[in-house]
Amino acid sequence: MSFRPSTLLAAALSGAALVAAHGHVNHIIANGVQYQGYDVTSFPYMASPPKVVGWTATNTDNGFVGPEFFASGDIICHKGATPGGGHATVAAGSSISIQWDTWPESHHGPVIDYLAACNGNCETVDKTSLNFFKIDSAGLVSGGAPGVWASDTLIANNNSWLVQIPATLKPGNYVLRHEIIALHSAGQTNGAQAYPQCFNLAVTGSGTVVPSGTPGTALYKAADAGILFNLYTSPLAYTVPGPTLIAGAASSVAQSVSKATVASSATVPGAAAPAPATTTAAAAVPTTTSIKTTTSTSAAVVVPATTLITSTKAATTTTAVAVVPTTTTAASAPGTVKVQSLYGQCGGINWTGATACVAGSTCKLWNPYYAQCVSA
DSSP states (O other), X not given: OOBOHHHHHHHHHTHHHHTSSOOOEEEEEETTEEEEOOOTTTGGGBSSOOOOSBOBOOOTTOOOBOGGGTTSTHHHHSTTOBOOSSBEEEETTOEEEEEXXXXXXXXXXXXXXXXXXXXXXXXXXXXXXXXXXEEEEEOEEEOSTTOEEHHHHHHHTTTEEEEEOOTTBOSEEEEEEEEEEEOTTTTSTTOOEEEEEEEEXXXXXXXXXXXOOEEGGGSOOTTOTTTSOOTTSSSOOOOOOSSOBOTTOOSOOOOOEEEOSEEXXXXXXXXXXXXXOOOOOOOOOOOTTOOOOSSOGGGSOOXXXXXXXXXXXXXXXXXXXXXXXXXXXXXXXXXXXXXXXXTSEEEOTTOOSOOEEOTTEEEEEEETTEEEEEEO
16 A cells, blocks of 8 residues: 555645544444444545445545435435445344544434445445445433433443344345434534444344335435434433334444454455454443433343453543534644634633634534534
8 A cells, every 4th residue: 555645745734634523433343353444534545545344435524414415425424435345244133343533522412323235245336226224223311401422422432332233134235324413513404413434244144134224315304303403402302313223123232342352354245254253252241321222131232252352431420511622733832823623613602722713614603502613
């Protein structure tokens, strides 16, 4: 792999924006094996980026898809997304750990997961042909405005999320669509921010079910109750947007931190899948930040004792009103003004950080509690 010389300077100059408030998925862990995701902050600048299980995307600023684009192909797997060059193998009934590089505490919202059958290789699938069915749907956990959300649980578990592959799922190739929807600006039209991430999976097992689904461009509408939503009001009541969960799925499994015992490159079509890790590991223990569900305990996460090394995270006592740390383009000399990066917070009630935005962006007030640097 090598970088194009002409892009190195551009990549360096855009570094501050690339590490702005939002994040992307670094990797996933399936059967104890870690698979690299698509890194939007570096892969686009490589002459020969690696083939990975994550779908490519053009949001090099770690940006989002707004409701005004929910009917476009960008909402399916993010902006300009194309299929990943390989896949990960996972057994039906087991769980996948999805690891984000970071997620800002101020960006409260639901965590949602879907699957869609590829009916062939996912590496060459037409994304508009995919019909997604919901397998995981976690939103408001507790509290008054702004509340504690599934995104806060993700942060408390080292920015990771466990999702269970349905045990009854028919073997085959599927796209996993994992998403956080940030609601900090959702009180006004087109203020919600969707961050979809997609991965290619080869599911094994003896199941027979392939649920019907919904095209990605029809999952949400801008005026849906879970999209146009003010989280700064009390009492809070929230309905996760999108189709209903498939039969037998829990709204969320118990969350815990997972560690891989081996890393692997993506499996390309026709190649043999890597053997599952065999290092003995303790079963996952639910953390105190687990999301409560109304489903029976039979829907608890299934983690094979020989695949994942897990650890729990102590209960968090932080409130859900933390703000995004200020990001500056360089150390400020005396008398200079600190500058916030693209998509970082730049104002709002009780905000004490930077209020000036990096060149090419402007500070937009979304509501009395949150202003954000957006493209000018």
